[in-house]
Amino acid sequence: MAGNQLDNQGRGEASWNWPSIHPEGRKFGLIAVAIALFFLLILDWEIIGWPLLGVAAWVFAFFRDPERVVPQDDRYIVAPADGLVSLISKVAPPPEMQMADSAGNPGLPGEPVVRISIFMSVFDVHINRAPISGTVERVIYMPGKFVNADLDKASEENERQHIVIARGDGLKLGFTQIAGLVARRIVPFVKPGDMIAVGQRVGLIRFGSRVDVYLPAGTDPRVVLGQRTVAGETVLGEVGQQKLIEGIAL
Structure with missing residues:
Protein backbone atom coordinates (compact mmCIF):
# COMPACT_ATOMS: atom_id res chain seq x y z
CA MET A 1 0.00 0.00 0.00
CA ALA A 2 1.72 3.15 -1.19
CA GLY A 3 1.63 6.17 1.07
CA ASN A 4 3.55 8.56 3.27
CA GLN A 5 5.57 6.59 5.85
CA LEU A 6 5.33 8.10 9.33
CA ASP A 7 6.61 6.88 12.69
CA ASN A 8 6.74 7.74 16.38
CA GLN A 9 10.21 9.25 15.99
CA GLY A 10 8.93 12.22 14.02
CA ARG A 11 9.82 10.98 10.54
CA GLY A 12 7.44 11.70 7.68
CA GLU A 13 5.32 14.68 6.70
CA ALA A 14 1.92 15.49 8.17
CA SER A 15 -0.47 18.28 7.29
CA TRP A 16 -4.22 18.87 7.43
CA ASN A 17 -6.12 18.51 4.17
CA TRP A 18 -9.75 18.42 3.17
CA PRO A 19 -10.81 14.77 2.86
CA SER A 20 -11.30 13.63 -0.72
CA ILE A 21 -14.72 12.45 -1.91
CA HIS A 22 -14.79 8.85 -3.04
CA PRO A 23 -15.75 8.51 -6.74
CA GLU A 24 -18.64 6.24 -5.76
CA GLY A 25 -20.32 9.18 -4.04
CA ARG A 26 -19.64 12.03 -6.46
CA LYS A 27 -22.60 11.18 -8.68
CA PHE A 28 -24.98 11.21 -5.70
CA GLY A 29 -23.64 14.59 -4.58
CA LEU A 30 -23.94 16.09 -8.05
CA ILE A 31 -27.52 14.80 -8.39
CA ALA A 32 -28.41 16.38 -5.05
CA VAL A 33 -26.83 19.69 -6.14
CA ALA A 34 -28.73 19.63 -9.46
CA ILE A 35 -32.05 19.09 -7.68
CA ALA A 36 -31.33 21.89 -5.22
CA LEU A 37 -30.36 24.30 -8.02
CA PHE A 38 -33.54 23.39 -9.92
CA PHE A 39 -35.66 24.51 -6.98
CA LEU A 40 -33.50 27.61 -6.36
CA LEU A 41 -32.91 28.91 -9.90
CA ILE A 42 -35.78 27.50 -11.96
CA LEU A 43 -38.71 27.37 -9.57
CA ASP A 44 -37.40 30.05 -7.19
CA TRP A 45 -38.56 27.99 -4.20
CA GLU A 46 -35.91 29.00 -1.69
CA ILE A 47 -37.75 27.39 1.21
CA ILE A 48 -37.06 24.02 -0.44
CA GLY A 49 -33.91 24.81 -2.42
CA TRP A 50 -31.67 25.90 0.45
CA PRO A 51 -32.43 22.85 2.64
CA LEU A 52 -31.79 20.64 -0.39
CA LEU A 53 -28.44 22.34 -0.88
CA GLY A 54 -27.66 21.43 2.72
CA VAL A 55 -28.61 17.83 1.96
CA ALA A 56 -26.23 17.90 -1.01
CA ALA A 57 -23.39 19.03 1.25
CA TRP A 58 -24.20 16.18 3.64
CA VAL A 59 -24.13 13.67 0.76
CA PHE A 60 -20.63 14.81 -0.21
CA ALA A 61 -19.56 14.59 3.45
CA PHE A 62 -21.01 11.09 3.76
CA PHE A 63 -18.72 9.82 0.99
CA ARG A 64 -15.59 11.54 2.36
CA ASP A 65 -12.48 9.37 2.21
CA PRO A 66 -9.82 10.66 4.62
CA GLU A 67 -6.29 9.30 4.71
CA ARG A 68 -5.40 7.06 7.65
CA VAL A 69 -2.10 6.15 9.33
CA VAL A 70 -2.17 2.34 9.50
CA PRO A 71 -0.14 0.42 12.14
CA GLN A 72 2.43 -1.80 10.39
CA ASP A 73 2.62 -4.80 12.73
CA ASP A 74 1.44 -8.30 11.80
CA ARG A 75 0.29 -8.89 15.37
Missing part, protein backbone atom coordinates in the same frame (compact mmCIF):
# COMPACT_ATOMS: atom_id res chain seq x y z
CA TYR A 76 -2.38 -6.20 15.09
CA ILE A 77 -5.92 -6.48 13.76
CA VAL A 78 -7.17 -3.00 12.88
CA ALA A 79 -10.73 -1.73 12.73
CA PRO A 80 -12.37 -2.04 9.30
CA ALA A 81 -14.86 0.75 10.01
CA ASP A 82 -15.38 4.07 11.76
CA GLY A 83 -18.10 3.90 14.36
CA LEU A 84 -19.26 2.72 17.76
CA VAL A 85 -18.39 -0.66 19.26
CA SER A 86 -22.01 -1.67 19.87
CA LEU A 87 -21.67 -5.42 20.53
CA ILE A 88 -18.92 -7.75 21.78
CA SER A 89 -19.95 -11.38 21.98
CA LYS A 90 -18.66 -14.91 21.48
CA VAL A 91 -20.35 -16.66 18.56
CA ALA A 92 -19.52 -19.07 15.75
CA PRO A 93 -18.69 -17.44 12.40
CA PRO A 94 -21.50 -17.46 9.80
CA PRO A 95 -21.93 -20.78 7.93
CA GLU A 96 -20.89 -19.09 4.67
CA MET A 97 -17.46 -18.40 6.21
CA GLN A 98 -17.05 -21.94 7.55
CA MET A 99 -17.72 -24.00 4.43
CA ALA A 100 -15.00 -24.75 1.90
CA ASP A 101 -15.06 -22.55 -1.19
CA SER A 102 -15.23 -23.63 -4.84
CA ALA A 103 -11.43 -23.87 -4.97
CA GLY A 104 -11.40 -26.28 -2.02
CA ASN A 105 -9.98 -23.78 0.48
CA PRO A 106 -11.23 -24.56 3.99
CA GLY A 107 -13.27 -21.89 5.73
CA LEU A 108 -13.04 -20.51 9.24
CA PRO A 109 -13.21 -22.96 12.16
CA GLY A 110 -16.71 -23.56 13.50
CA GLU A 111 -16.02 -22.96 17.19
CA PRO A 112 -17.20 -19.71 18.80
CA VAL A 113 -14.83 -16.75 18.62
CA VAL A 114 -15.06 -13.12 19.68
CA ARG A 115 -17.20 -11.01 17.37
CA ILE A 116 -16.83 -7.22 17.50
CA SER A 117 -19.69 -5.24 15.96
CA ILE A 118 -19.02 -1.66 14.85
CA PHE A 119 -22.11 0.45 14.16
CA MET A 120 -21.73 3.25 11.61
CA SER A 121 -24.21 6.11 11.81
CA VAL A 122 -25.00 8.26 8.77
CA PHE A 123 -22.43 10.76 10.08
CA ASP A 124 -19.49 8.32 10.09
CA VAL A 125 -17.03 7.67 7.26
CA HIS A 126 -18.37 4.64 5.39
CA ILE A 127 -15.26 3.48 3.53
CA ASN A 128 -14.32 0.07 4.96
CA ARG A 129 -10.72 -1.12 5.23
CA ALA A 130 -8.92 -4.46 5.54
CA PRO A 131 -8.24 -5.54 9.16
CA ILE A 132 -5.15 -7.57 8.13
CA SER A 133 -2.91 -8.07 5.11
CA GLY A 134 -3.31 -11.14 2.96
CA THR A 135 -5.22 -12.67 0.08
CA VAL A 136 -8.96 -12.20 -0.31
CA GLU A 137 -10.16 -15.79 -0.18
CA ARG A 138 -13.88 -15.17 -0.56
CA VAL A 139 -16.42 -12.40 -1.02
CA ILE A 140 -19.97 -13.65 -0.48
CA TYR A 141 -23.00 -11.41 -0.97
CA MET A 142 -26.19 -12.36 0.90
CA PRO A 143 -29.50 -10.58 0.17
CA GLY A 144 -31.71 -9.89 3.15
CA LYS A 145 -33.81 -7.48 5.18
CA PHE A 146 -33.01 -3.94 6.34
CA VAL A 147 -33.72 -4.01 10.09
CA ASN A 148 -31.83 -1.73 12.46
CA ALA A 149 -28.14 -2.64 12.04
CA ASP A 150 -27.62 -2.02 15.77
CA LEU A 151 -29.65 -5.16 16.59
CA ASP A 152 -27.91 -8.50 17.08
CA LYS A 153 -30.23 -10.27 14.60
CA ALA A 154 -29.04 -7.97 11.80
CA SER A 155 -25.96 -10.21 11.37
CA GLU A 156 -28.25 -13.04 10.20
CA GLU A 157 -31.24 -11.26 8.62
CA ASN A 158 -29.97 -8.13 6.86
CA GLU A 159 -28.39 -7.67 3.45
CA ARG A 160 -24.73 -8.44 4.07
CA GLN A 161 -21.42 -9.33 2.50
CA HIS A 162 -18.84 -11.69 4.01
CA ILE A 163 -15.14 -11.24 3.30
CA VAL A 164 -12.45 -13.73 4.37
CA ILE A 165 -8.75 -12.80 4.23
CA ALA A 166 -6.00 -15.42 4.48
CA ARG A 167 -2.40 -14.60 5.42
CA GLY A 168 0.67 -16.49 4.25
CA ASP A 169 1.22 -17.87 7.78
CA GLY A 170 -2.19 -19.58 7.72
CA LEU A 171 -4.09 -17.04 9.80
CA LYS A 172 -7.59 -16.35 8.48
CA LEU A 173 -9.93 -13.56 9.48
CA GLY A 174 -13.50 -12.92 8.43
CA PHE A 175 -15.60 -9.79 8.62
CA THR A 176 -19.09 -8.91 7.43
CA GLN A 177 -20.49 -5.68 5.98
CA ILE A 178 -24.14 -5.38 7.04
CA ALA A 179 -26.69 -3.00 5.54
CA GLY A 180 -28.95 -1.08 7.93
CA LEU A 181 -32.28 0.73 7.98
CA VAL A 182 -31.22 3.33 5.43
CA ALA A 183 -28.52 1.42 3.56
CA ARG A 184 -29.56 -0.46 0.44
CA ARG A 185 -26.29 -1.12 -1.31
CA ILE A 186 -22.99 -2.75 -0.34
CA VAL A 187 -20.22 -1.89 -2.80
CA PRO A 188 -17.11 -4.13 -2.88
CA PHE A 189 -13.73 -2.85 -4.06
CA VAL A 190 -12.04 -6.29 -3.94
CA LYS A 191 -12.62 -9.79 -5.33
CA PRO A 192 -11.35 -13.29 -4.48
CA GLY A 193 -7.67 -13.68 -5.29
CA ASP A 194 -6.75 -10.04 -4.66
CA MET A 195 -3.68 -9.36 -2.54
CA ILE A 196 -4.43 -6.56 -0.09
CA ALA A 197 -2.56 -4.64 2.59
CA VAL A 198 -3.80 -3.93 6.08
CA GLY A 199 -5.83 -0.73 6.04
CA GLN A 200 -6.49 -0.92 2.30
CA ARG A 201 -9.95 0.21 1.18
CA VAL A 202 -12.11 -2.86 0.51
CA GLY A 203 -15.63 -1.44 0.08
CA LEU A 204 -18.37 0.80 1.40
CA ILE A 205 -21.98 0.64 2.55
CA ARG A 206 -24.27 3.48 1.56
CA PHE A 207 -26.10 5.41 4.28
CA GLY A 208 -25.81 3.75 7.70
CA SER A 209 -24.70 0.23 8.52
CA ARG A 210 -22.54 -2.13 10.59
CA VAL A 211 -19.40 -4.25 10.28
CA ASP A 212 -18.82 -7.46 12.27
CA VAL A 213 -15.25 -8.70 12.79
CA TYR A 214 -14.55 -12.30 13.86
CA LEU A 215 -11.26 -12.35 15.77
CA PRO A 216 -8.99 -15.43 15.46
CA ALA A 217 -9.31 -18.03 18.21
CA GLY A 218 -7.39 -17.11 21.37
CA THR A 219 -7.59 -13.38 20.69
CA ASP A 220 -9.43 -10.93 22.95
CA PRO A 221 -10.50 -7.40 21.96
CA ARG A 222 -8.36 -4.39 22.72
CA VAL A 223 -11.46 -2.20 22.54
CA VAL A 224 -14.36 -1.95 24.97
CA LEU A 225 -18.09 -1.65 24.50
CA GLY A 226 -19.06 1.94 23.71
CA GLN A 227 -15.64 2.89 22.34
CA ARG A 228 -15.38 4.65 18.98
CA THR A 229 -13.10 3.17 16.33
CA VAL A 230 -11.26 4.71 13.39
CA ALA A 231 -10.98 2.51 10.30
CA GLY A 232 -7.42 1.52 9.51
CA GLU A 233 -6.04 2.98 12.75
CA THR A 234 -7.75 1.59 15.87
CA VAL A 235 -6.28 -1.75 16.97
CA LEU A 236 -9.12 -4.20 17.66
CA GLY A 237 -6.92 -7.00 18.91
CA GLU A 238 -3.46 -8.52 19.02
CA VAL A 239 -3.29 -12.03 17.58
CA GLY A 240 -3.07 -14.65 20.33
CA GLN A 241 -3.31 -12.14 23.19
CA GLN A 242 -6.03 -12.48 25.83
CA LYS A 243 -6.48 -9.77 28.43
CA LEU A 244 -9.36 -8.11 30.24
CA ILE A 245 -9.58 -4.40 29.38
CA GLU A 246 -11.99 -2.14 31.25
CA GLY A 247 -13.15 1.42 30.67
CA ILE A 248 -15.40 3.98 32.32
CA ALA A 249 -17.77 6.21 30.37
CA LEU A 250 -17.51 9.78 31.73
Whole structure:
Protein backbone atom coordinates (compact mmCIF):
# COMPACT_ATOMS: atom_id res chain seq x y z
CA MET A 1 0.00 0.00 0.00
CA ALA A 2 1.72 3.15 -1.19
CA GLY A 3 1.63 6.17 1.07
CA ASN A 4 3.55 8.56 3.27
CA GLN A 5 5.57 6.59 5.85
CA LEU A 6 5.33 8.10 9.33
CA ASP A 7 6.61 6.88 12.69
CA ASN A 8 6.74 7.74 16.38
CA GLN A 9 10.21 9.25 15.99
CA GLY A 10 8.93 12.22 14.02
CA ARG A 11 9.82 10.98 10.54
CA GLY A 12 7.44 11.70 7.68
CA GLU A 13 5.32 14.68 6.70
CA ALA A 14 1.92 15.49 8.17
CA SER A 15 -0.47 18.28 7.29
CA TRP A 16 -4.22 18.87 7.43
CA ASN A 17 -6.12 18.51 4.17
CA TRP A 18 -9.75 18.42 3.17
CA PRO A 19 -10.81 14.77 2.86
CA SER A 20 -11.30 13.63 -0.72
CA ILE A 21 -14.72 12.45 -1.91
CA HIS A 22 -14.79 8.85 -3.04
CA PRO A 23 -15.75 8.51 -6.74
CA GLU A 24 -18.64 6.24 -5.76
CA GLY A 25 -20.32 9.18 -4.04
CA ARG A 26 -19.64 12.03 -6.46
CA LYS A 27 -22.60 11.18 -8.68
CA PHE A 28 -24.98 11.21 -5.70
CA GLY A 29 -23.64 14.59 -4.58
CA LEU A 30 -23.94 16.09 -8.05
CA ILE A 31 -27.52 14.80 -8.39
CA ALA A 32 -28.41 16.38 -5.05
CA VAL A 33 -26.83 19.69 -6.14
CA ALA A 34 -28.73 19.63 -9.46
CA ILE A 35 -32.05 19.09 -7.68
CA ALA A 36 -31.33 21.89 -5.22
CA LEU A 37 -30.36 24.30 -8.02
CA PHE A 38 -33.54 23.39 -9.92
CA PHE A 39 -35.66 24.51 -6.98
CA LEU A 40 -33.50 27.61 -6.36
CA LEU A 41 -32.91 28.91 -9.90
CA ILE A 42 -35.78 27.50 -11.96
CA LEU A 43 -38.71 27.37 -9.57
CA ASP A 44 -37.40 30.05 -7.19
CA TRP A 45 -38.56 27.99 -4.20
CA GLU A 46 -35.91 29.00 -1.69
CA ILE A 47 -37.75 27.39 1.21
CA ILE A 48 -37.06 24.02 -0.44
CA GLY A 49 -33.91 24.81 -2.42
CA TRP A 50 -31.67 25.90 0.45
CA PRO A 51 -32.43 22.85 2.64
CA LEU A 52 -31.79 20.64 -0.39
CA LEU A 53 -28.44 22.34 -0.88
CA GLY A 54 -27.66 21.43 2.72
CA VAL A 55 -28.61 17.83 1.96
CA ALA A 56 -26.23 17.90 -1.01
CA ALA A 57 -23.39 19.03 1.25
CA TRP A 58 -24.20 16.18 3.64
CA VAL A 59 -24.13 13.67 0.76
CA PHE A 60 -20.63 14.81 -0.21
CA ALA A 61 -19.56 14.59 3.45
CA PHE A 62 -21.01 11.09 3.76
CA PHE A 63 -18.72 9.82 0.99
CA ARG A 64 -15.59 11.54 2.36
CA ASP A 65 -12.48 9.37 2.21
CA PRO A 66 -9.82 10.66 4.62
CA GLU A 67 -6.29 9.30 4.71
CA ARG A 68 -5.40 7.06 7.65
CA VAL A 69 -2.10 6.15 9.33
CA VAL A 70 -2.17 2.34 9.50
CA PRO A 71 -0.14 0.42 12.14
CA GLN A 72 2.43 -1.80 10.39
CA ASP A 73 2.62 -4.80 12.73
CA ASP A 74 1.44 -8.30 11.80
CA ARG A 75 0.29 -8.89 15.37
CA TYR A 76 -2.38 -6.20 15.09
CA ILE A 77 -5.92 -6.48 13.76
CA VAL A 78 -7.17 -3.00 12.88
CA ALA A 79 -10.73 -1.73 12.73
CA PRO A 80 -12.37 -2.04 9.30
CA ALA A 81 -14.86 0.75 10.01
CA ASP A 82 -15.38 4.07 11.76
CA GLY A 83 -18.10 3.90 14.36
CA LEU A 84 -19.26 2.72 17.76
CA VAL A 85 -18.39 -0.66 19.26
CA SER A 86 -22.01 -1.67 19.87
CA LEU A 87 -21.67 -5.42 20.53
CA ILE A 88 -18.92 -7.75 21.78
CA SER A 89 -19.95 -11.38 21.98
CA LYS A 90 -18.66 -14.91 21.48
CA VAL A 91 -20.35 -16.66 18.56
CA ALA A 92 -19.52 -19.07 15.75
CA PRO A 93 -18.69 -17.44 12.40
CA PRO A 94 -21.50 -17.46 9.80
CA PRO A 95 -21.93 -20.78 7.93
CA GLU A 96 -20.89 -19.09 4.67
CA MET A 97 -17.46 -18.40 6.21
CA GLN A 98 -17.05 -21.94 7.55
CA MET A 99 -17.72 -24.00 4.43
CA ALA A 100 -15.00 -24.75 1.90
CA ASP A 101 -15.06 -22.55 -1.19
CA SER A 102 -15.23 -23.63 -4.84
CA ALA A 103 -11.43 -23.87 -4.97
CA GLY A 104 -11.40 -26.28 -2.02
CA ASN A 105 -9.98 -23.78 0.48
CA PRO A 106 -11.23 -24.56 3.99
CA GLY A 107 -13.27 -21.89 5.73
CA LEU A 108 -13.04 -20.51 9.24
CA PRO A 109 -13.21 -22.96 12.16
CA GLY A 110 -16.71 -23.56 13.50
CA GLU A 111 -16.02 -22.96 17.19
CA PRO A 112 -17.20 -19.71 18.80
CA VAL A 113 -14.83 -16.75 18.62
CA VAL A 114 -15.06 -13.12 19.68
CA ARG A 115 -17.20 -11.01 17.37
CA ILE A 116 -16.83 -7.22 17.50
CA SER A 117 -19.69 -5.24 15.96
CA ILE A 118 -19.02 -1.66 14.85
CA PHE A 119 -22.11 0.45 14.16
CA MET A 120 -21.73 3.25 11.61
CA SER A 121 -24.21 6.11 11.81
CA VAL A 122 -25.00 8.26 8.77
CA PHE A 123 -22.43 10.76 10.08
CA ASP A 124 -19.49 8.32 10.09
CA VAL A 125 -17.03 7.67 7.26
CA HIS A 126 -18.37 4.64 5.39
CA ILE A 127 -15.26 3.48 3.53
CA ASN A 128 -14.32 0.07 4.96
CA ARG A 129 -10.72 -1.12 5.23
CA ALA A 130 -8.92 -4.46 5.54
CA PRO A 131 -8.24 -5.54 9.16
CA ILE A 132 -5.15 -7.57 8.13
CA SER A 133 -2.91 -8.07 5.11
CA GLY A 134 -3.31 -11.14 2.96
CA THR A 135 -5.22 -12.67 0.08
CA VAL A 136 -8.96 -12.20 -0.31
CA GLU A 137 -10.16 -15.79 -0.18
CA ARG A 138 -13.88 -15.17 -0.56
CA VAL A 139 -16.42 -12.40 -1.02
CA ILE A 140 -19.97 -13.65 -0.48
CA TYR A 141 -23.00 -11.41 -0.97
CA MET A 142 -26.19 -12.36 0.90
CA PRO A 143 -29.50 -10.58 0.17
CA GLY A 144 -31.71 -9.89 3.15
CA LYS A 145 -33.81 -7.48 5.18
CA PHE A 146 -33.01 -3.94 6.34
CA VAL A 147 -33.72 -4.01 10.09
CA ASN A 148 -31.83 -1.73 12.46
CA ALA A 149 -28.14 -2.64 12.04
CA ASP A 150 -27.62 -2.02 15.77
CA LEU A 151 -29.65 -5.16 16.59
CA ASP A 152 -27.91 -8.50 17.08
CA LYS A 153 -30.23 -10.27 14.60
CA ALA A 154 -29.04 -7.97 11.80
CA SER A 155 -25.96 -10.21 11.37
CA GLU A 156 -28.25 -13.04 10.20
CA GLU A 157 -31.24 -11.26 8.62
CA ASN A 158 -29.97 -8.13 6.86
CA GLU A 159 -28.39 -7.67 3.45
CA ARG A 160 -24.73 -8.44 4.07
CA GLN A 161 -21.42 -9.33 2.50
CA HIS A 162 -18.84 -11.69 4.01
CA ILE A 163 -15.14 -11.24 3.30
CA VAL A 164 -12.45 -13.73 4.37
CA ILE A 165 -8.75 -12.80 4.23
CA ALA A 166 -6.00 -15.42 4.48
CA ARG A 167 -2.40 -14.60 5.42
CA GLY A 168 0.67 -16.49 4.25
CA ASP A 169 1.22 -17.87 7.78
CA GLY A 170 -2.19 -19.58 7.72
CA LEU A 171 -4.09 -17.04 9.80
CA LYS A 172 -7.59 -16.35 8.48
CA LEU A 173 -9.93 -13.56 9.48
CA GLY A 174 -13.50 -12.92 8.43
CA PHE A 175 -15.60 -9.79 8.62
CA THR A 176 -19.09 -8.91 7.43
CA GLN A 177 -20.49 -5.68 5.98
CA ILE A 178 -24.14 -5.38 7.04
CA ALA A 179 -26.69 -3.00 5.54
CA GLY A 180 -28.95 -1.08 7.93
CA LEU A 181 -32.28 0.73 7.98
CA VAL A 182 -31.22 3.33 5.43
CA ALA A 183 -28.52 1.42 3.56
CA ARG A 184 -29.56 -0.46 0.44
CA ARG A 185 -26.29 -1.12 -1.31
CA ILE A 186 -22.99 -2.75 -0.34
CA VAL A 187 -20.22 -1.89 -2.80
CA PRO A 188 -17.11 -4.13 -2.88
CA PHE A 189 -13.73 -2.85 -4.06
CA VAL A 190 -12.04 -6.29 -3.94
CA LYS A 191 -12.62 -9.79 -5.33
CA PRO A 192 -11.35 -13.29 -4.48
CA GLY A 193 -7.67 -13.68 -5.29
CA ASP A 194 -6.75 -10.04 -4.66
CA MET A 195 -3.68 -9.36 -2.54
CA ILE A 196 -4.43 -6.56 -0.09
CA ALA A 197 -2.56 -4.64 2.59
CA VAL A 198 -3.80 -3.93 6.08
CA GLY A 199 -5.83 -0.73 6.04
CA GLN A 200 -6.49 -0.92 2.30
CA ARG A 201 -9.95 0.21 1.18
CA VAL A 202 -12.11 -2.86 0.51
CA GLY A 203 -15.63 -1.44 0.08
CA LEU A 204 -18.37 0.80 1.40
CA ILE A 205 -21.98 0.64 2.55
CA ARG A 206 -24.27 3.48 1.56
CA PHE A 207 -26.10 5.41 4.28
CA GLY A 208 -25.81 3.75 7.70
CA SER A 209 -24.70 0.23 8.52
CA ARG A 210 -22.54 -2.13 10.59
CA VAL A 211 -19.40 -4.25 10.28
CA ASP A 212 -18.82 -7.46 12.27
CA VAL A 213 -15.25 -8.70 12.79
CA TYR A 214 -14.55 -12.30 13.86
CA LEU A 215 -11.26 -12.35 15.77
CA PRO A 216 -8.99 -15.43 15.46
CA ALA A 217 -9.31 -18.03 18.21
CA GLY A 218 -7.39 -17.11 21.37
CA THR A 219 -7.59 -13.38 20.69
CA ASP A 220 -9.43 -10.93 22.95
CA PRO A 221 -10.50 -7.40 21.96
CA ARG A 222 -8.36 -4.39 22.72
CA VAL A 223 -11.46 -2.20 22.54
CA VAL A 224 -14.36 -1.95 24.97
CA LEU A 225 -18.09 -1.65 24.50
CA GLY A 226 -19.06 1.94 23.71
CA GLN A 227 -15.64 2.89 22.34
CA ARG A 228 -15.38 4.65 18.98
CA THR A 229 -13.10 3.17 16.33
CA VAL A 230 -11.26 4.71 13.39
CA ALA A 231 -10.98 2.51 10.30
CA GLY A 232 -7.42 1.52 9.51
CA GLU A 233 -6.04 2.98 12.75
CA THR A 234 -7.75 1.59 15.87
CA VAL A 235 -6.28 -1.75 16.97
CA LEU A 236 -9.12 -4.20 17.66
CA GLY A 237 -6.92 -7.00 18.91
CA GLU A 238 -3.46 -8.52 19.02
CA VAL A 239 -3.29 -12.03 17.58
CA GLY A 240 -3.07 -14.65 20.33
CA GLN A 241 -3.31 -12.14 23.19
CA GLN A 242 -6.03 -12.48 25.83
CA LYS A 243 -6.48 -9.77 28.43
CA LEU A 244 -9.36 -8.11 30.24
CA ILE A 245 -9.58 -4.40 29.38
CA GLU A 246 -11.99 -2.14 31.25
CA GLY A 247 -13.15 1.42 30.67
CA ILE A 248 -15.40 3.98 32.32
CA ALA A 249 -17.77 6.21 30.37
CA LEU A 250 -17.51 9.78 31.73
